[in-house]
Amino acid sequence: MANAPTLGDDLQRLEEIVRRLEDETLELETALQLFEEGVGRLKAAQARLTEAETRVRQVLDDSATGDGPLRIEPLGG
Amino acid sequence: MTALDEAWTVSRLARMIKGRVEDGAEPVWVRGELVGIKRYPSGHLYFGLRDATSKVDCTIWRGVASRLRTELIEGAEVFALGMASVWEERTSLRFTVTQVLPAAAVGAQAQSVERIKQALLADGLLDPARKRPLPAFAARVVVITSVAGAVVHDIITVARRRWPSVELLVVNSAVQGETAPAELVRALHIVSRLDAIDCCIIGRGGGGKDDLAAFNDEAVCRAIAASPVPVISAVGHEVDVTLADLVADVRAATPSQAAEFALPDRHDVAVRVAGLHTALNRALRNLVTARRARMDRTRDRIGAALLDQLRRSERRLLTVQARLAPALSRAVDTRRSKLARLTAQLHALSPVAVLGRGYSLARAGDGRLLRQVADLPAGTAFTLTVADGAVAARVED
Known part of the structure; x- marks a missing residue:
């Protein structure tokens, strides 16, 4: 979860790609590679935007100090 | 002035006085000294509140009296919350009290909050430079609150509207009452053990504004300051700023506002993504156009260079030719006269x-x-x- 690129990463990279593509001296081959990467990241970002389900879960710990094993369960379940 | 035949009844006067006192009245806190405390067998409490110049008779009805946590001591300075009312039977004015706080304790509590604030200040925990920015696109947000309250519901509502892809994790904790400070500290400790949390909302719904004590607790404040993730306080009170609000990275007035701070609006993000989409396409198109123009220019340059070279060669050829022609004819002339001479000689020798x-x-x-x-x-x-x-x-x- 922490390793997958976040939406923030995708948008930041997209902005960088657009910036690089604005350099007219860029090799055409590199430009096409960047463009393809950009399209992939756009799709990922759009997918994140259309995710609809807000998951709500409760973190439980039976110890008094909060140092016991953590359980993550559906809220109210 | 009314005529005698229009004289009021006593009860009409009493009702008029009662109306004047009670209509539109609001609860007020009154500070005074407790005098003449009497507890009746019925359970009602009667006493007076006095200062240097005035005295008001007060009543605490049985239902409130049984829940009263402050022991009423003759001569003690107290804050009493109540409303003025008139007892019609005797048209006597009463201050009907619903809550009593010992002034000494209030003073002590205020002193204690101030002491804790100074301690937090001394440790740099109120330094604005400590405040962390909230993540731009939260994917996982923890909410510390009482699951019995409305906070979780309010936050879910905002999340579904603004940023439905978020995952909400709830850590239950009392937010008021004696156990609240310890439970809040424990909840913050649990949050620190969770992975990949973008931020934490700690709060309570509106509720009683009198019991913010847990959010002024020193241990709670220090646990907030120690949180590995940014904390948004949402104590649900516009006016009173608690120490937790001062220590938190962001203060929100309500849990709903906290959720708005924590989560981006997907419509804004969609606009940004659409903008990037356009920019990406345009950038590539511009690049190709620029490249084509550059190629055209290059081709023109090469063409021009070739043409130029051709012209130079031609010119050189012409120059050479011009120099060559007279030389050639001179050579021809010389040979022609020699031939004539030889022919003549030959002729002379011919048999x-x-x-x-x-x-x-x-x-x-x-x-x-x-x-x-x-x-x-x-x-x-x-x-x-x-x-x-x-x-x-x-x-x-």
Whole structure:
């Protein structure tokens, strides 16, 4: 979860790609590679935007100090 | 003034007085000294509140009296929350009290909050530079609150509207009452053990504004300051700023506002993504157009260079040619006159020319020249060549 690129990463990279593509001296081959990467990241970002389900879960710990094993369960379940 | 035949009844007067006192009245806190405390068998409490110049009779009804946590002590300075009312039967004015706080304790609590604030300040925990920015696109948000309250519901509502892809994790904790500070500290500890949390909302719904004590607790404040993730406080009170609000990275007035701070609005993000989409396409198109223009320019430059070279070669050729032509003709002239001279010489030496001067040549049938008498025995046939031709001849006997 922490390793997958976040939406923030995708948008930041997209902005960088657009910036690089604005350099007219860029090799055409590199430009096409960047463009393809950009399209992939756009799709990922759009997918994140259309995710609809807000998951709500409760973190439980039976110890008094909060140092016991953590359980993550559906809220109210 | 009314006429005698329009005289009011006593009860009308009493009702008028009651109305004047009670209509539109609001609860007020009154500070004063407790005097003449009487607890009746019915459970109602009667006492007076007094300051240097005035005294007001007060009542606490049985239901409130049984829940009262402050022991009423004769002569003690207290804050009493109540409303003025009139008892119609005697038209006597009463201050009906619903809550009593010992002034000493209030003062002590205020002093204690101030002391804790100074301690937090001294440790740099209220330094604005400590405040962390909230993540731009939260994917996982923890909410510390009482699951019995409305906070979770309020936050879910905002999340579904603004940023539905978020995952909400709830850590239950009392947010008021005696156990609240310890439970909040424990909840913050649990949050610190969770992975990949973008931020934490700690809060309570509106509720009683009198019990913010847990959010002024020193241990709670220090646990907030120690949180590995940014904390948004949402204590649900606009006016009173708690120490937790001061320590938190962001203060929100309500849990809903906290959720708005924590989560981006997907419509804004969609606009940004659409903008990037357009920019990406445009950038590539511009790049290709620019490249094509550059190629055209290059082609033109190469063409121009070639043409230029061609013209230069042509010019050089013409120059060479111009230099070459007179030289050639001079050479031809020289050769031509030499030829004439040679021709003349040749001509002078030609036997044909000698024949012209009257000589003749005698040749045998095989073309051999006949030079002496011995070559010409009698009867020999031979050819005699003269200037204009040859005749057949024979030596006579």
